[in-house]
Amino acid sequence: MIGSDLGLIHAGLKGDLLGAFEAALQGSDFVGGATVERFEAAWADYCGVAHAVSTSSGTSALELALRALGIGEGHEVLVPTNTFFATVSAVVRTGATPVYCDVDARTLLVNVEQAGTRITHRTRAIIVVHLYGNMCDVTAARSLADAHGLILLEDAAQAHGASWHGQRSGPFGHVACYSFYPGKNLGALGDAGAVVSDDAALAQTVRALRDHGRCGAARDVHDLIGSTERMDAIQAAFLYTKLPYLDGWNDRRREIAALYLALLPLDRVKPVAEASGARCVYHQFVVQVGDRDTVRERLRSRGVDARIHYPVPCHRQPASVRLFGPASLPVAEAASSRILSLPCCPSLSDSAVEQVAEAVRDVC
Numbered sequence: 001m002i003g004s005d006l007g008l009i010h011a012g013l014k015g016d017l018l019g020a021f022e023a024a025l026q027g028s029d030f031v032g033g034a035t036v037e038r039f040e041a042a043w044a045d046y047c048g049v050a051h052a053v054s055t056s057s058g059t060s061a062l063e064l065a066l067r068a069l070g071i072g073e074g075h076e077v078l079v080p081t082n083t084f085f086a087t088v089s090a091v092v093r094t095g096a097t098p099v100y101c102d103v104d105a106r107t108l109l110v111n112v113e114q115a116g117t118r119i120t121h122r123t124r125a126i127i128v129v130h131l132y133g134n135m136c137d138v139t140a141a142r143s144l145a146d147a148h149g150l151i152l153l154e155d156a157a158q159a160h161g162a163s164w165h166g167q168r169s170g171p172f173g174h175v176a177c178y179s180f181y182p183g184k185n186l187g188a189l190g191d192a193g194a195v196v197s198d199d200a201a202l203a204q205t206v207r208a209l210r211d212h213g214r215c216g217a218a219r220d221v222h223d224l225i226g227s228t229e230r231m232d233a234i235q236a237a238f239l240y241t242k243l244p245y246l247d248g249w250n251d252r253r254r255e256i257a258a259l260y261l262a263l264l265p266l267d268r269v270k271p272v273a274e275a276s277g278a279r280c281v282y283h284q285f286v287v288q289v290g291d292r293d294t295v296r297e298r299l300r301s302r303g304v305d306a307r308i309h310y311p312v313p314c315h316r317q318p319a320s321v322r323l324f325g326p327a328s329l330p331v332a333e334a335a336s337s338r339i340l341s342l343p344c345c346p347s348l349s350d351s352a353v354e355q356v357a358e359a360v361r362d363v364c
């Protein structure tokens with residue numbers, strides 16, 4: 001089956017990863033410590049921000065960032081409905097209410113102009129999601145946030161190293177959140193995440209929240225009600241080992257996308273557009289196609305593992321409908337029955353990409 005193959009990516013790094021494991025075993029510093037701090041410094045530097053605070057997952061990064069910014073009960077947070085459900089559940093877990101925004105039909109990213117019409121006196125923040133490795137119009141989002149005194153949060157869980165007019169994701173809002181789930185563009189060998197920000201006080205609060213509410217060096221002083229949402233040192237060691245390869249992997253994802261654009265029958269399948277001003281890192285290569293479920297089945301029978309991100313928009317998920325009732329977001333709803341993610345993993349060969357494109361030409 002042609003699809004994503006993490007095994008192939010890690011095969012070339014086996015010696016380095018085993019070395020990282022051995023060092024962790026010898027150091028016995030399994031939670032926090034120098035290994036974690038070394039990765040945090042490298043990640044902050046990569047994103048072009050002052051502070052990175054590692055967490056146990058992308059979801060905990062989102063929730064802790066929102067809580068550290070004082071978002072909770074009685075507040076509304078604007079979120080695109082076309083995203084992984086964790087963007088929404090993080091908001092709900094703080095006690096705030098997600099207010100869904102529809103997406104642009106070409107990029108399937110949040111329609112910032114329309115989001116502006118959903119602002120009320122309760123709105124505190126807007127979350128833009130750089131979905132599929134693409135970048136939202138962060139210039140427009142920042143103007144909107146500034147005009148209304150809102151916090152801007154980048155959910156960059158799919159956009160490690162994606163850039164907007166030459167600058168990488170991370171520094172455009174008050175805070176940005178990353179996931180290092182194994183399948184992301186930079187993935188750990190387990191769950192991990194990070195919050196990045198130029199705001200030192202915010203970073204300090206997230207550090208306390210992820211570690212039982214402890215601030216600074218005093219082990220027995222709990223300033224806040226926190227939890228256990230730290231990154232394991234061993235994951236930090238693996239991530240530090242993999243980070244130097246991220247740009248090369250992203251370049252390879254872009255080559256694969258360019259090959260698809262050259263080979264696919266563009267009269268029958270419509271690729272999601274790279275936003276103008278953005279350098280997409282193709283976490284997914286997504287096309288829109290009629291009769292999607294049949295196309296997907298036929299591709300599967302020809303050895304192509306195509307997926308759907310995401311088949312049900314967040315506002316239609318049972319947990320959301322139960323809490324917030326039904327909503328209508330027509331662009332995202334129409335797209336959800338047409339979108340199909342073709343294999344796009346740095347380990348794919350040109351010939352595998354050609355095979356996928358040929359299979360698409362045959363079945364569409």
Ligand SMILES: *Cc1c(COP(=O)(O)O)cnc(C)c1O
Binds near residue numbers: 083084129181193
């Ligand atoms: C993966 C992802 C998350 C959640 O990250 P986890 O590490 O799985 O908790 C949040 N938002 C988006 C857009 C994601 O793709």
